[in-house]
Amino acid sequence: MRYLLRRAGTSLVVILGVVTITFVVSRVVPSDPASLYAGPRARPAQVEQVRQDLKLDDPVLTQYVSYLGDLTRGDLGISFATRRPILGDLRSFLPATLELALLATALSMAIGIPLGVLASSRRGKPKDSVVRLFAVTSVSVPVFWSALILQLFFASKLGWLPLSGRTSSNVEFGEPTGFFVIDSILSGSPSNVWDVVRHLALPVTVMAAYPTGLTVRLIRGSMLEVLGEPYIEAARVGQIPERTILYQLALKNALAPALTILGLTFAYSVSSAFLVEAVFNWPGLGKYLTDAIVRVDFPVITAATLVITVIYVVVNLALDLVHAKIDPRVELS
């Protein structure tokens, strides 16, 4: 309980820090924030209007206080390109990105953990080298490029999978959750589900590559540590089958420290979502952000970054608490 409170406290401090950095980057760093906020093609009068709306002539500290005030009321500002409140936009784009990020994280765990265990059990043997080479390669390919190549092959040349988007234009169903896998299942039509899955295949694969490489490396490392412990020696002497030793006795203890990578994996998924969504025209936060960058829609860029970072901090907090729950050693440190 004390750990929970302390950890929640530091997260709050970090969030306040994140807000402060975002404020400094958006209001103090640029030479003329008003013209950034007004957009690239704004007339002088509009820039002046923005300057007054955002009270940019006030002392920095006053601006900071009113910025904090706006945030606590959930006011993230207005996109100058769409003229809509940013919070509403973010809310409608969030599920599409979460769906991608969660599926990619799941896929990277499903592939990365067994490969990491395999590599650690064949340390220094050819299989280990192959797995390690695979892991290094998957963290060396730029996601937007692999996205483009897969799109070129599987969608454009072979025509096996759709080019872009979340569904085909003729497929329609209700969207109570915004997660299309769930929504299409709720619609009760297998063809809808199939359409959604086909659209997910390429972006999820591309996004899973980087975190898979990370997972393999980390699991291999922490497995090697655990496999050197006396209790594993004892199990080997006791003729316990190798499979049981690897996947039950060792992996259980190797996973706990590796749990923190789940947060990192999620973060990488979100960061790459930003590049992958642009290629697959996926209507999520990443696409919203890249569109904003192209239009130099500055309020959207800073607000989206802030929201994604806060989500990331909360995810990390949750993971640390789960970690503490399953590994009693954490609470003592």
Added chain:
Amino acid sequence: MAAPTPTPPTSPARRLLGLGPVTPGSAVWYYRRNWLGMVAACIVGAFVIAAIFAPWLTPYAEQGRGVPDLPQRLKGPNGSHWMGTDELGRDVLARVLFGARTALLVAIGVVVLAVVVGVLVGAIAGYFGGWVDEILMRITDTFLAFPPLLLAVIVAAALGASLQNTIVAIAVSWWPWYARQIRAQVLSLRERSYVKAVQAIGVPSHKIIRQHIIPNAMAPVWVQATADLGASILTAAGLSFVGLGPRPPTPDWGVMIADGRQFVLSGQWWIAVFAGAAITILALAFNLCGDVIRDVADPKTRGDQ
């Protein structure tokens, strides 16, 4: 009479650099035993040579720097343009060669800038401890709270797109990693008796940090920094891809993929494909080198491969 110990031969490259033969058991010796690491090092070397000698390696040096040749636009790979030409008729191979200059400049610039800032912050925090440490490390943690790439994105957007700003933007999001690492080193160094000794004779703190702490804490940071060069290339390419990288006509692989993207699906695949291949190969080579260096630096994993 004892037989003279044979001295291992010195390679011409090492002689040129004024280095002696490689002693068995040294880090370089361990590195050279790893063939994958050697292949990767050769690839990195090839890119460095390509970057330095780019103007002499291609007949289209002017196009590599950005001069268009419109009549030749969007030609596929052929005898005179091995990688084809881009939408402005420039030779893609020349653009890729000149792009190596940008990529290496950004990668090294980011790492050096981030190391300098990180080492300063980490050394001060670790050496003084107490509230100085507390404040500096809280700030460091806050920077680490941003998902990778996103902090670089807002900084680049605030500063405006350019080559220098790309370097600054990525370095802003990277220094905390080095700060943490050096702090951990310094925490153990400051308890050493030689540090206690210079403290006792009244050497000022800034001098102790500069001359006695930082030089002894740098080794693991350089290992990490080398391992990070690949990630630096990828991050910079990502920023360029979304339009926050160097402006045209600067040759840049990320920008080439972004510009070539619209032609990929209509059949002119070569611009994006060759630029992306260059990024992948260089990043892979850097990452492999980094892996081997990390293994060699850690005595526990030395015999691994």
